[in-house]
Amino acid sequence: MPNRAEVDKQIIKLREELKTTKKTLNRKTQNAVAQKKHRDGMKRKLEDICQENPEIKRRLSLRDSVGHSNLESDQPLLLKTIADIALFGSACDDRRRTESIRSVKTLDELTQELRKLGFDISRSATYRRLIPRKSNSTEGRRHVSTVPVKLIRAQTDHHKSHLDSKFAETSIDYLENIASILGPDQVFFLSQDDKARVPIGVTAANKQAPLLMHIEYRIKLPDHDWVIAERHKLIPSVYAGIKITSSMLGQPQAVGYSGPTYIRSGKHSSSTHAQDFETLLELEEFRPLAKTDHGLVKPVVIMTVDGRPDENPRYQKVIGFAIQHFKQHDLDALFIAANAPGRSAYNRVERIMAPLSRELAGLILPHDHFGSHLDECGVTINEQLERTNFEFAGNVLAEIWSSMEIDGYNVTAKYVEAGEQDVPEFPDIKWYSKHVRKSQYLLQIVKYKNTECCLPRSGLFRLLDNRFLPPPVKVKQTVDDLVLDEEGQFLDLPVNLALRLSTKLKDFLQMPYDYFCPTVKLRLSSRTCKTCGLYHASVKSLNRHIEKIHKKVNTPTERKVRPVRVAARRANEVMCIIQNLEHQDVEWLDESDVDIPKSKESEQTHNTEQQSNVIDNLESWIQVSWTEDC
Known part of the structure; x- marks a missing residue:
């Protein structure tokens, strides 16, 4: 408890501090009044001078309002000029009497162009004259005086529509369900695509920067956005191993988008993905995804491809190599699925293409490192020198991509010489009929139920009683029951397996897999065996089946395809x-x-x-x- 003397000392100290503070406050108040009086006096004197001589006010750029002036007041044509540059077709003078301005600009190019036209403006000030990305944000509220122009990025969403898109997508969803149920210990999921060719001697790829566009227009690009040159190209085939998350039974989201990447490129080389399957199995980066702890290839292999002529599941070479791998590695099942034509952008490997293309932005691969192999007309005159130059350029490309990491996984790239491999012989027709099911967008190679010759290594057959995937069916709800209908919706795999609606048909002994595929609907009866009800993806395959299996000599004459x-x-x-x-x-x-x-x-x-x-x-x-x- 402080005594009386100490309390009196503190009170005296506080009174002195208060007295000093009052003196300081009074002095500042008097200074403020004096400064205001001085400013008012100077303002009156300046006004008197400006009334006597108005030219002085104009030279000093005096304004009646307080604060910094807007750029629009000093440069009234600023906003109109920005809109004119962004408007499609309005930047070019009809009579070519003025310099032409491109209708699409980046922010830096727009600022530079405005300065060329005599405007004094900074990059940030130019951006604040455009429509913001989000008007409700703090940065967006600073965009006060704007024109109907904004910065947007090119979007690769200009994809072709196709009648079979939903049907093909349903088959891939079925495979994702199987992968999520069996888990990463039993399934190897691989996504493959062949990108547009990488040119040599010109810029390999253009970097997509934000562009200035009028809001009435939208930038659209095809799903393959690589620069395509006329000659001298390398063909990269990209393989993405897909990681499957465990403990997500029945959820397609278990199949992710990340994993190791392998790229094989060459000049005019065959792009059959089955030829590179053995190479993938030997890579250390793919070992955890492709093989079990005992060093064997996982029993179920699922591939999604882009559906091009060289890769689609109906192509005979693809089927031949797939059967070879199926037998060689004792697989329980091998599935190869493709999207509908023009929809390959939804393939998982497409997520990897953007980082790969970004690394090639501004890069020019040399085409004449060891000397030019072309004449003045661009025709090859030395094939051996051409191969040597291409090998050097391919190795440079492989070195660039091999130094990358995508989602924490390494990228492995290499250049291979062009060369054809012998296609495996067609298997015995009886073995083919038991193990292979081919449809428009899906190839299935599955072990037979006879355990004496086909010993299962996975739990796939507990999930699929019929060994093969059930046909995707469209179901419509009615008052009494669920009925098959073209106007309905495709069922998920678990519901399809539970309802078994695919067995209830009058016109077929068993439902063809492509029963609800719009473009194949009219050809189902001509592709289906009348004796056993087995569906084939071509009439030629059906005729071979009837002749060898049912021993009928008078097979129906095959109708040849008449192309456009x-x-x-x-x-x-x-x-x-x-x-x-x-x-x-x-x-x-x-x-x-x-x-x-x-x-x-x-x-x-x-x-x-x-x-x-x-x-x-x-x-x-x-x-x-x-x-x-x-």
Whole structure:
């Protein structure tokens, strides 16, 4: 408890501090009054001077309002100029009497262009004259005077629509359900895609920066956004191992998007993904995903591909290599699924393409490191030198990508020489009929139920009683029951297996897998065996099945495919453009399976001859020209 003397001392000290504070406050108050009086006096004097001489006010840029002036007041054409630059087609002078301004600009280019036109403006001030990304944010509220222009990024959402999109997507959902139920210890999930070719000698990829665009327009790009050159390209095939999360039974989200990446590139090399399967199994990065603790390949392998002619599950080479891997590694099942044409952007490996393309932004791969192999017209004159140059460029590309990490996983890339591998022989038709099911967008190779020759290594057969995936069915709710209907919706795999609606059909002994595939609906009966009800993806496969299995000699004559046009040829195969309802599909077919009218062939040959600029016979050329003129 303080005594009386100490309390008196503290009171005296506080009184002195209060007295000093009052003196300081009075002094500052008097200074403020004096300064205001001085400013008012100077203001009156300045006003008197400006009234006598108005030119002084203009030279000193005096304003009636308080604060810094807006750029728009000093530069009234600023907002209009920004809008003119962004408007589509308005930047170019009709008579070409002024400098042309590109209609799409980045923020830096816009600021630089405004300064060229005489505007004094900073980069941040330019940005605040545009529409903000979020108007309710703190930064967005600073955008006061704006024009109908904003910065947007190019979006790769300009994808082609297809009637089979939902059907193909349902099959992939079924595979994801199986992967989530069996778990990462039994399933190896692989996603594969062939990107557009990487050019050599020009910029490999353009970096996508924010662009200035008028709000009435939207930037759209195809799903393959790599720069495509005319010649000198490397073909990268990208393989993404997909990590499966355990303890997520029946949830497709268990199949993620992350995993190790392998890239194989070459010049005009075959891109059959089955040829690279053995290479993936030997990589250390893929070992945890592809093999068990005992060093064996996991019993269930699922692949999703882009569905191109070289990769689709109906292609005979893909089937041959898939059967070879199935037998060699004693797999319980091997599934290869593809999206509908034009929808490959939804493949999981597409998530890896953006980082890969970003590394190539501004990069130019050399095409003449060991000397030019081209003549003045760009034609190859030294094939061996061309191979050497391509190998060097491919190794540079592989070195760049191999130094990357995507989602914490390493990227492995290498260049391979072009070369064809022998396609495995077609297996015995009885084995094929028991183990293989082929449909429009899905290939299934599954062990037989006979445990003497096919010993299961996984729990797949406890999940699928019929060994194969059930056909995706559309169901519509009615008052009494669930019925199959084209206007309904596709069922999930567990519900489909529980209801077993795919067995209730009158026209077929068993429901074809492509029963609800819109583009195949009209061809189901011609692809289905009338004896056993087995569905085939082609009439040729059906005829082989009837002849070998049911011993019927008089098989129905196979109707050849008549394409819209022939895109390419190689060996005994023809790449055909086939009209399919509202869409056109591309597929490699055997020459014997394609019907090309002779008139069309001769017409193509005649058109080719007419397009030639070389005159072999002057007299005949003059006679033909004179006849056509007449």
